[in-house]
Amino acid sequence: MSKVLKSLSVTLFAATMGAGAQAQSTDLRIAARDSYIFTYPLVMMYRTMYLQAIEEGSPSYAGGMGEWLHLGVASPEDNDIVTPNNDTPYSYAWVDLRAEPWVLTMPEIGADRFYTSQWDDLWGYVLDNAGSVNDGNDGVSVMLVVPGWEGDLPEGIDRVIQGETSFLGTLTRTQVLGSDQPSDLDRIQQRYVLEPLSAFLGQPAPQQAETIDWLGWEEGAEFELGYWTHAARLLPLVERLDVDTEAYSALAMLGIESGQPFDIEGLDDTQKATLQAGIDDARALLAAQAGQLTDGTKLFGPRSAVGQRYLDRALGVYVGIFGNTKDVSVYLNRVVDDQGHPLDGSKASYEMTFAKGELPPVDFFWSMTMYRLPERLLVANAIDRFSIGSATPGVVTADDGSLTLYISAEPPKPEARSNWLPAPDGPFWMVLRNYGPGESILDRTYDLPPVRIIE
Incomplete structure (x- = not known):
């Protein structure tokens, strides 16, 4: 799929060669399309986190960071995410790792039931799965840490889960069996434990991280110019890697720099129209690719598997956010x-x-x-x-x-x-x-x- 996207380096070269206004507008439109594809997972993962862990008035609010939202069997009324799973009801949670790591403990479960706790970062990379496939059904404790964390594992911790953002989210799946009573699923989900490392170790909690002034989410923001404001506000929350330099250069063409405010109203009508056209082009590309998709296995995985295939990464979020490896x-x-x-x-x-x-x-x-x-x-x-x-x-x-x-x-x-x-x-x-x-x-x-x- 990477051939579908025009090289960002070509785009940047054309933009710096003193081309006419029309050519520059075309280059800006291409950069906007490419930048939308690059940042789409970041913005849409934020949407999910905002609705589930930040916005108290949201119907899907779980109670804040580190709190579980345990769902029953999915129904047609559930529209938080696309392609919801009807076989393994979901448990959602988000953690803020800036002050300290968090610990997930999965309990021992019956050998005839499947369960898995998938963890993603805000780029949509699938980091790990604690549960049946990787650990069996005897229970496991894993530690969730910030980018760059290094250290020894505390006693009782089996391994570390680490992404490129200090906020991680889980979609934990628990299989429903035909013999289950309604209380069986709830009994299992209530045994999933998320706690700060200090609580796990029985130690005093460290000082809390600085409060973030979150940007509110309005449904449909991904279709409109306000999308770019979200992208700009979220970039400081991710670890910037050298392999993404060209993608960040395309964002800079739009006036979007990490940590810098982005003022849509400061643009003229032509610039606004061009940035909107980039959004429309990117969404048309995603829709076209989704319509041809027969195998989604390459869309989901860690950075080591998906890499810089930004279209694949965005398509995974587009067709099924929190799809698994x-x-x-x-x-x-x-x-x-x-x-x-x-x-x-x-x-x-x-x-x-x-x-x-x-x-x-x-x-x-x-x-x-x-x-x-x-x-x-x-x-x-x-x-x-x-x-x-x-x-x-x-x-x-x-x-x-x-x-x-x-x-x-x-x-x-x-x-x-x-x-x-x-x-x-x-x-x-x-x-x-x-x-x-x-x-x-x-x-x-x-x-x-x-x-x-x-x-």
Whole structure:
């Protein structure tokens, strides 16, 4: 995807060669597009942090930094993030590491249940997962630290999680089993512990960090010129690396420097129009790439894996903020039928058949989730089924060992309803989540069967 973006160095060269006003406007527009792609994860991760840990009036406010927001099973009303997960209810939390590290303790859990505590920094890099895949189900304690932290691990700490920002967020997933009672999930989530290192060690707390004057978030800010004010305000919160020098140079072309105020109102109408055009260009690029996406594995990971592929990094946040690394889960998408036509519940009913022995190879479980487009949110339906998979009670396998899923807006014939995944009366997108993916999923020799129209 990196070839999609024009080289920032070319952009900067053109801008410094004394080109005419029109050429300079074009260069500024390209720089604005590239800068939007570069900073998009930072701004949208801030949006999530602001709503969950800063803005007390937010419906998703958890109580502040270091406080858990434990959610139940996702529903169509949940719109905090796109492509919400229906199989492993979420627990969110954010920590401010400027004064001292924090400690996460995951409890021992039953061997038949999957759980993982994913941690991201404000760039959207996935830093680590504490839980089933990396640690088993016997419990683990990890320490969350600021960029540049060095030192010895305190007794009782298994390892360190470190990103490029002093604010980290978690999306912790807990599998729901078919036999669960409503209280079972709550009982497990309440045993996830987040505490400052001083509390973990039983020592006095250090002096608190300086209070930050947070910029309020208005929904839709990512579409408008106010986006650039957010980007400018957030840059001082991240560790600046030399490998990102060209990206910071493009931001400087827009007048955005870390730690410096950015005054939108000080721009003339032409400059404002150019910066808005850069936003529109970047969003069109993200939408186009999302529409062609069939494999999201390269979008999520640490800096060592994603690197400076800024478009991939932004696309990961665009299609599924807090998406996870491929060793924990791999998502495979279906956006078209076997004839290459976009899936649309208003135009057809569909089926997908897994032949005997061709179900997704996983260590834990798999599920197929339905999302309406363009919102990429769950689909309200008469049976309140938003996903279907290996842990869904009542799914029927045919006599020949195959498994067929029926995908439609209207209920299928009675004998097929046990395997029905309700679709919206319009465009949709399906995501197959594989937890603990097998080797054939990881090396991409496994693929989903085609989606066929039911004649």
